[in-house]
Amino acid sequence: MALNIASSPHMSKPLRTSTVMQRVLLCALPGLAVQIAFFGWGTLFQVLLAMLTALISESAIMKLRARPVASALSDNSALLTALLIGVAVPPLAPWWLTVIGTAFAIIIVKQLYGGLGNNLFNPAMAAYVVLLIAFPVQMTSWVAPISIAEHSPQLLESLRIILAGTQISVADTFQQGIDGFTMATPLDTLRTDLSQGHVISDILQKSAFNGVVGAGWFWVNLAYLFGGLLMLKMRLIRWHISAGVLGALSICAAIGWMWEPATHVSPLMHLFSGATMLGAFFIATDPVTAATSNKGRVIFGAIIGLLVYLIRSYGGYPDAFAFAVLLANLTAPLLDYYIKPRTYGHGRASS
Amino acid sequence: MNLIDIIEQNTLWPLTGGIHPAEMKHLSNQTTIARLPLAKTFYIPLPQVGDSALLVVKVGDRVLKGQPLTKSAGAMYLAAHAPTSGLITAITPHASNHPSALPELTCIIEADGKDESVPYHSAAAQELSKEELIARIREAGIAGMGGAMFPSHIKLRPAAKIELLIINGVECEPYISSDDRLMREHAANIVAGIEIIQQLIGARRIVIAIEDNKAEAAAAMTSAIAQSAALKPIALVRVIPTKYPSGGEKQLIQIITGKEVPSGSIPAQLGIVVHNVGTAYAIRDAVVEGKPLIERVVTVTGGNIEQNGNYWLPIGTPVSHVLQQLKLRKDKQAQVIVGGPMMGYALPDANVPVLKGTNCLLIPKRNELTHASAERACIRCGECAQVCPASLLPQQLYWHAKAEEYDKANAFNLQDCIECGCCAFVCPSEIPLVKYYRVAKAAIRKDRAEKVQAEQAKIRFEARIARLEQEKQEREAKAKEAAERRKAAMNNDDKDAVAAALARVQAKKQAQATTAPSNDAIAAAVARAKAKKQQAISATDTATDDKKSQVAAAIARAKAKKAQASASDTSAASASTLDTPAQDSKQAQIAAAVARAKAKKAAQTAPAQNNEVADKLATDGVEQINSTNDKAARVAAAVARAKAKKTAATESSVESAEAPSTDQKAQVAAPDDKAARVAAAVARAKAKKAAQTDEQAASETTLTEAPATQEKADEKQAKIAAAIAKAKAKKAVLSGSDDAEQTEAMSKQADDNSESSSVSAADAKKARIAAAVAKAKAKKAAEQDNQENQS
Structure with missing residues (x-):
């Protein structure tokens, strides 16, 4: 009788990588929906464009590397990267911006480092930084929230603007109202005005802010927070990194705010502005580029939170998640080396 | 905080990591423990023969049920008995119940179906001394029945003082229910076994640990304890949360006491001993009834078996017989797992015997346990580290094991891995992590063994070099001594000869002097001058010779002393070696005398x-x-x-x-x-x-x-x-x-x-x-x- 042999354990709980990625994508949907609601259809097109680019890039590079294409595509990791790039670029950014960014993320940052599990840097964030440095104008021209914009492009109009590929002409066409439908993000406005000597209370009276935090951004962040909590509930991520990010950011912001409220915004503003919630739950938690031990992950998150606060408050860029995540990625191997959990029977053995 | 206080506090510590796999115990724990028809042929492995056991039967012998097949020849002896009456048809290597199925020495008994037993001598445990208890347990061949199969008579004589005895009825592996059924049906006998264990080790507290998914077993044990006068004051049943792998010895100690067994040591160092409920039952059988360990409860379960349940199986029953009796479903991809789905091993061959540690035979349907799928890249999600009961970083171990960087894997405490399989269970990339660790551990073991061998070879080589060097020195010393003796002999001869010649010359000279009187005076003068000169020279020569002889004598004395010293060192050796110092000293004295004589002679015979x-x-x-x-x-x-x-x-x-x-x-x-x-x-x-x-x-x-x-x-x-x-x-x-x-x-x-x-x-x-x-x-x-x- 021929018996089938295998090594133990013979039992496993099927929660596969592809399932995990798929669920993370689903958890990001509320945030994406709110973003579309506030900033128009552009974001949806950007996400779809990024996903298409990601799948094509991944297939091509897997073929070049003579690896199975189907299994790489079916793990859904490329789609997640694409989603993050799609929601990070300005909604009406020219199509080539997204295509370049996504292709760079998949081909260079992920596959050339050895594919899933081997990349040193978060692909989406590396791509974002490349775009931000190479195309600063396009990358900082965010659209005005629908609620305060005089005019917002509709579905097909958005598509036409994206495919036209020139930001300038678009801006000319729609230059009306406060400052057309493109404007600086609240964080950008904040840092520009602060540098001009305004105080926080005055700045917050601007139309970009609805009293406390940026118009529209509050709800986007809230939606991503909801998605993040959903992921925690579904055990797709662990709490350590997110808690580290939000904890460090809150503490730093609180200290600054209490010390000099005129020039430092409240922790609430920090937590619900820009990419905070998206970054804390969907970007920083990428396991491949994070530390692996629980303690290490808390520290990893705290490094991101601290860097975000420092760059936002004192750096040259309005938002800082991409830079903070990349810098923290660099520390991950070191954290893994120095921060190991105490193994059973070692050290405090019999207390 | 001492152990007693900890137990009194009645708290449980959480298990680090762990998982909740589907329990699947209901498949087999619904029916009472049954019996199967006896097999025709039994295979009793005798791996200890030639090591710590001696064979007492031979091919062709008729053996009765319970008759010992071996006798003790070492401390680790584990007795083997005939499980039924029959004829020994062969004692030969046969496929073993092991993942490798490598053949090991096996006594093959052809059952005669009569199942005649040797008479068992019952006894009252309370009346026996510790030595008698140990002897009965030893002769009954009791081994740890949780799977380790360590001889119980050794574990029952711990070197350290035992404060806490833990009886392990956790049975945390999915599917297995043999201990569960045993506790439900034979709680009184298990408690009687615990009493015997307690009589031997005298623990201050006894904890019977049972998972909360075995409420009936816990209830049965609680009532049995309540009826035991000896155990009632010190023993308690502790129901612990169901979580795999709570039943691991180290994990159970952590849950019950909050203490950790230090890496590389045993629980006895903490004053704790853990025994399985099945072992307690077998100890009672051995001591009270005099019945050796020849059968055990085995859970036979899985989707490919029609009659799931627990069975009393004689040790040595072929697995194939069990499968046949319980109607194995036809399946080309059949799998037989010995033990549970988490830590059990798949048998390559079903014609192997049931052993003392075989608690379960799991015969799953295809895709019952897992869907076979390809290993994917590790995404460093860290889920494995979350569930690891030893707080290891499995993804790092995997990384280094895969790269064959075994020293780095060791730095991540690979040796503390208990191979429970939790990491592989949760891995989203379905990496067979435990397999990687086993390979790495085996490689490290091999490496260590090779290092030890190399070390021994080096010691051997150095000893050989030293021996050769010593032999060479001895040879040289001998040659030198011989040369000196020869020289001494030669000198003596020469001097004699010269003296004689000189005498003759003198005579001649005198004769010449008579023929040539005119030269007489000159000749006489020459002779005188010569004599003077030689006297002068010989005076110095004598001095130096004296010195030389003294030195020689001193050396001889030193040699004699040395010989004596070495002789006293080896005084335990044979009598002939004792004579050598005397001979040596004699030789030395002779040498000294010779030297002195030479010196004298030299002084006397100047022409030398x-x-x-x-x-x-x-x-x-x-x-x-x-x-x-x-x-x-x-x-x-x-x-x-x-x-x-x-x-x-x-x-x-x-x-x-x-x-x-x-x-x-x-x-x-x-x-x-x-x-x-x-x-x-x-x-x-x-x-x-x-x-x-x-x-x-x-x-x-x-x-x-x-x-x-x-x-x-x-x-x-x-x-x-x-x-x-x-x-x-x-x-x-x-x-x-x-x-x-x-x-x-x-x-x-x-x-x-x-x-x-x-x-x-x-x-x-x-x-x-x-x-x-x-x-x-x-x-x-x-x-x-x-x-x-x-x-």
């Missing part, structure tokens, strides 16, 4: 000097030959000078009276003088020639022709005599020309002698000495003549 020179030549080598020759020549010159002085003194007294006549004589003597010089030159040349030939010969002859030296010495003396004669002749020339012919004749004679001597090396020396003497004499005479002429 020449021999010593020869010895020196022999030992010091060719380079020194010239210098020693020079020395000899100088000695000879000194001798000559002494002689010359003396002659001068005598002549001046005699010839001063004839002063006027000597003027004329001096003129006449001039040509004679020339003749004398010519003779001297001839002698010199001959001496030189002899010296040239002797350079190599000197050493050879003195070393190899020791017996012949007696004869040669005679020749030597003769030549010396000849040389002296020649010198005398010259003297005669000086004193007057009347004896010219005679002188010529004598010098001729001397030449002849010299010629004959040139064959022998040692003779040449003599010739040279003689020549030198002659030369010196001639010179002296010439000077005197000149002085006389001037005056």
